[in-house]
Amino acid sequence: MGYPWGNQKAEIIDEMPMAATDMTIMESGRNYRGYVPWIAALVALIVWEVVAALHLVSAVALPSPVQVFRDLIATATVGYSGQTLLSSTLFSFGRIAVGFALAVLVGIPIGFWMATTDWVFLIIDPFLQFLRPIPPLAYLPLIVAWFGIGELPKVILIFFCTIPIVIISAMSGVKGVQENRKRVAECFGANRWQMFRYVILPSALPEVFTGMRVGIGVAWTCLVAAEMIAASRGLGWMIMSAGGQLQIGVVFVGIIIIGLLGYGMELGIRTLEKKMVPWKGRA
Amino acid sequence: MIQFEDVGKMYPATSKGGEPTIAVQEFSLRIEDGEFCSIVGPSGCGKTTILNMLAGFETPTRGQIVVGDDVVTKPGPERTVVFQRPSLLPWMTVSDNIGFGLTIRDKNPKGHQQEIMQMVEEMGLSGFESHFPYQLSGGMQQRVSIARALITDPTSLLMDEPFGALDAQTRSDMQRFLLELWKTSQPTVLFITHDVDEAILLSDRVVVMTPRPGMVAEEFSIELKRPRKWDSILSTEFLRYKKQILSVLRQEAG
Ligand SMILES: Nc1ncnc2c1ncn2[C@@H]1O[C@H](COP(=O)(O)OP(=O)(O)O)[C@@H](O)[C@H]1O
Ligand SMILES: [Mg+2]
Numbered sequence: 001m002g003y004p005w006g007n008q009k010a011e012i013i014d015e016m017p018m019a020a021t022d023m024t025i026m027e028s029g030r031n032y033r034g035y036v037p038w039i040a041a042l043v044a045l046i047v048w049e050v051v052a053a054l055h056l057v058s059a060v061a062l063p064s065p066v067q068v069f070r071d072l073i074a075t076a077t078v079g080y081s082g083q084t085l086l087s088s089t090l091f092s093f094g095r096i097a098v099g100f101a102l103a104v105l106v107g108i109p110i111g112f113w114m115a116t117t118d119w120v121f122l123i124i125d126p127f128l129q130f131l132r133p134i135p136p137l138a139y140l141p142l143i144v145a146w147f148g149i150g151e152l153p154k155v156i157l158i159f160f161c162t163i164p165i166v167i168i169s170a171m172s173g174v175k176g177v178q179e180n181r182k183r184v185a186e187c188f189g190a191n192r193w194q195m196f197r198y199v200i201l202p203s204a205l206p207e208v209f210t211g212m213r214v215g216i217g218v219a220w221t222c223l224v225a226a227e228m229i230a231a232s233r234g235l236g237w238m239i240m241s242a243g244g245q246l247q248i249g250v251v252f253v254g255i256i257i258i259g260l261l262g263y264g265m266e267l268g269i270r271t272l273e274k275k276m277v278p279w280k281g282r283a
Numbered sequence: 284m285i286q287f288e289d290v291g292k293m294y295p296a297t298s299k300g301g302e303p304t305i306a307v308q309e310f311s312l313r314i315e316d317g318e319f320c321s322i323v324g325p326s327g328c329g330k331t332t333i334l335n336m337l338a339g340f341e342t343p344t345r346g347q348i349v350v351g352d353d354v355v356t357k358p359g360p361e362r363t364v365v366f367q368r369p370s371l372l373p374w375m376t377v378s379d380n381i382g383f384g385l386t387i388r389d390k391n392p393k394g395h396q397q398e399i400m401q402m403v404e405e406m407g408l409s410g411f412e413s414h415f416p417y418q419l420s421g422g423m424q425q426r427v428s429i430a431r432a433l434i435t436d437p438t439s440l441l442m443d444e445p446f447g448a449l450d451a452q453t454r455s456d457m458q459r460f461l462l463e464l465w466k467t468s469q470p471t472v473l474f475i476t477h478d479v480d481e482a483i484l485l486s487d488r489v490v491v492m493t494p495r496p497g498m499v500a501e502e503f504s505i506e507l508k509r510p511r512k513w514d515s516i517l518s519t520e521f522l523r524y525k526k527q528i529l530s531v532l533r534q535e536a537g
Contacts, residue, residue: 180370279373
């Protein structure tokens with residue numbers, strides 16, 4: 001028979017974070033969290049395999065998972081057009097890592113500064129709002145014309161397409177600090193640095209993390225687009241070039257690697273977030 | 284000694300066409316050292332505004348507030364505040380929250396462990412010093428707020444409806460607890476509440492305010508003997524005060 005109410009109990013507790021102190025109840029109800037994502041992925045693979053096996057779509061346009069796996073092995077070992085999968089991946093990943101890290105390192109202080117100092121806001125905001133809605137591909141030709149097609153232009157592109165998101169999230173994080181919390185610090189005579197260190201920075205962290213997660217997604221979009229147009233290696237280049245030669249299996253390999261990398265980065269940020277802002281959503 | 288001298292506060296018109304609000308007008312009050320003084324009044328009559336001006340968060344638009352020999356111009360650690368909504372810092376543990384004032388004052392986040400642990404014990408928070416605020420009940424959170432306000436040895440403690448969000452039982456526990464604390468360290472207390480029972484039970488003096496713009500309608504010296512117990516609120520003297528205060532409040536409400 002089992003205990004049909006077991007899971008319900010866990011759900012109810014889930015909705016009341018304040019009451020969720022009984023860890024044993026919580027964890028026993030959450031066993032399914034470990035395997036449900038895997039089952040979902042497996043089902044998706046099976047559906048794909050079935051659709052491909054039934055030849056609902058031509059085999060050239062939709063290779064089966066098994067075929068894609070073979071292409072994966074081939075690109076990983078022999079390579080595609082002289083680039084192994086590892087080198088394509090590392091090039092793309094490196095461009096993102098450098099461009100995005102710079103955007104975070106520069107963007108967070110700018111966002112904080114804009115939120116706390118009016119004249120800084122007045123100077124930077126027009127540029128920010130102007131830059132933000134422009135699709136990066138619109139200024140890609142400029143970047144190529146100025147910086148060529150090496151690594152630098154890609155890093156610059158990632159930097160410019162993600163920094164508005166980082167700045168805006170940092171700024172709104174600072175603006176959202178609860179007045180009473182600042183007043184507590186004022187009461188004890190906190191100076192500007194102490195106010196920042198103990199109240200403003202931690203208050204803003206949850207929003208900064210949200211901005212970073214959105215930023216990572218945007219970074220991949222920009223990068224792949226840029227690599228499709230002006231690059232001779234990287235995952236975007238591999239996808240574009242393989243598509244042109246109707247090597248759809250390799251296109252799938254590229255897409256899957258990008259998806260997995262994006263997912264991995266998201267998990268990394270989530271872990272960091274849990275460590276740094278354990279109170280998120282509960283205060 | 285705290286002295287409000289003909290204090291007025293007008294909030295400016297809003298950009299969306301809201302009229303300027305005169306929150307407080309011609310408010311004069313003198314609170315002696317070590318006195319427990321409560322302010323009761325209808326919602327929106329300017330109680331929080333008065334407390335915020337005394338704390339130094341807001342500046343009066345008329346008159347001045349004098350504490351000791353100085354006119355209040357900014358917040359200071361000798362006038363600490365307990366807010367209605369616990370304003371604990373969610374990223375700090377209970378003991379870091381309690382020690383926050385010392386951290387700021389001495390520019391040193393460590394080195395106050397002894398004082399903090401003593402406070403933790405006094406507040407009945409033993410065993411919770413490494414918890415985060417969201418892991419505590421409302422009453423415990425408010426005890427942490429009070430501990431944080433007391434640890435810098437303030438001369439006055441400003442409390443803005445500190446127990447307003449608590450259930451009746453917890454509230455009555457907290458009242459008793461506050462009386463105990465006050466008996467030992469005797470800071471001057473300005474206590475804001477809309478609960479007349481609470482005001483009489485705790486205070487040496489109850490100030491009743493008019494509706495906005497807030498002024499002093501009437502003051503009552505509460506001469507119930509201390510220590511007061513929960514059943515003090517059933518004595519005939521208590522009920523007499525309550526009747527008087529309620530009738531002023533009703534009269535003012537028009
Ligand atoms: N920052 C503000 N700006 C404009 N009006 C305010 C502000 N704070 C309070 N008020 C107004 O002042 C009046 C008194 O508010 P408050 O002191 O909070 O009353 P109470 O604490 O007695 O309920 C209210 O009418 C309120 O709308
Ligand atoms: Mg109020």
